[in-house]
Amino acid sequence: xxxLIFPALxxxxxxxxxxxxxxxxxxPNDDDLWDxxxxxxxxxxxxxxxxxxxNWLSKHEELLSIGFTLDAYNELRWKSQILPAFKxxxxxxxxxxxxxxxxxxxxxxxxxxxxxxxxxxxxxAIRQYSEWKDKHDELREIGFIFSNLREYKxxxxxxxxxxxxxxxxxxxxxxxxxxxxEKQPWPVLARGLNLGNVVRSINQGHWKYKRNDxxxxxxxxx
Numbered sequence: 359x360x361x362l363i364f365p366a367l368x369x370x371x372x373x374x375x376x377x378x379x380x381x382x383x384x385x386p387n388d389d390d391l392w393d394x395x396x397x398x399x400x401x402x403x404x405x406x407x408x409x410x411x412x413n414w415l416s417k418h419e420e421l422l423s424i425g426f427t428l429d430a431y432n433e434l435r436w437k438s439q440i441l442p443a444f445k446x447x448x449x450x451x452x453x454x455x456x457x458x459x460x461x462x463x464x465x466x467x468x469x470x471x472x473x474x475x476x477x478x479x480x481x482x483a484i485r486q487y488s489e490w491k492d493k494h495d496e497l498r499e500i501g502f503i504f505s506n507l508r509e510y511k512x513x514x515x516x517x518x519x520x521x522x523x524x525x526x527x528x529x530x531x532x533x534x535x536x537x538x539x540e541k542q543p544w545p546v547l548a549r550g551l552n553l554g555n556v557v558r559s560i561n562q563g564h565w566k567y568k569r570n571d572x573x574x575x576x577x578x579x580x
Contacts, residue, residue, distance in 0.1 A: 360417060363404055366396045368424055376471050377426050378435055379405040406431065436493060440480060443472040444500060453547050454502050455510060456481040512568055515548040516556050521575055523553065530577045532557040 366385065371377055373391050383402030385392050408414045408421065409430050418428060427434055443462050446469060448454055460478035462468050483489040484497065485504055494504075503510050519538050522545065524530060536554040538544050559565065560577065572578035 362395065362399070363401075364420070364424065366399055366401055367405070367421075367426055369393070369396065370401060371425065376438060377405070378431070378438060378471070381406050381431065436490070438471050439475055440477075440490075441493075441496070441500075442469050443475050443477050444497070444502065446472065447477065448501060452549075453514075454481070454500070455507060455515075455547075456503075457507070458482045512565070512571075515545065515551050516553075516565075517568075517571060517575070518545040519548045519551060519553050519556075520577060524575065524577075530557065534558060 367377065367379075369392065370379060379402050381402045383400075383405075385396045385399040385401055387394075387397035408417075408426075409428055414421070421428065427438075429437065444454060446467075447456060447460075447462075450467065456478050458478040458481070460476075460481075462472045462475045462477055464473045480489075481502075484494075484502070485506075488494075490497070498504075520530065522543055523532060523536075525543075532554050534554040536552070538548045538551040538553050540549045557577075560572065565572070569578060
């Protein structure tokens with residue numbers, strides 16, 4: 359059996375670039391990328407059995423030699439895909455303000471194992487449903503935003519930018535196309551923000567629940 363399993367595992371790595379084999383993965387019988395001898399092989403269940411101990415303890419060294427990790431699937435997915443994706447997002451964008459629609463692009467700037475990950479949906483599930491709870495401390499260490507994104511955007515980006523704009527120009531007549539500059543004294547997290555659009559949305563009443571903050575800085579009169 360090992361004579362079939364080991365080449366099948368290596369073939370999976372050649373095709374998909376990793377050993378993140380989902381439990382329900384079965385080698386397709388209509389895919390020319392797979393030799394016929396592997397067709398219908400329940401490789402996902404086999405990988406699960408290996409990682410659970412099963413009857414493969416004597417083969418662990420050989421498995422490690424081909425790069426197969428013995429971590430459980432979720433732990434492997436976390437270490438190989440999700441955590442590196444979060445870290446790379448922060449390196450590129452400066453924070454972990456990740457909207458729900460964000461998907462990691464198939465781009466050389468991102469680790470290949472992270473390509474295609476629906477990072478926005480993962481972030482939403484962590485915030486909304488407390489998924490990956492055992493990783494929350496690790497997420498806090500890298501600056502994951504557990505609070506409501508709208509609240510975070512106001513507190514860390516919009517309000518500080520409005521204050522700086524007022525200190526420089528002494529008014530709030532922000533042009534519609536005004537983008538927060540990439541320089542001091544503008545807040546780092548807000549750089550690139552279209553402040554003109556934000557002020558227009560304020561004037562249209564979209565931030566009414568921040569009335570007290572707006573009165574305090576003077577953009578809204580009592």
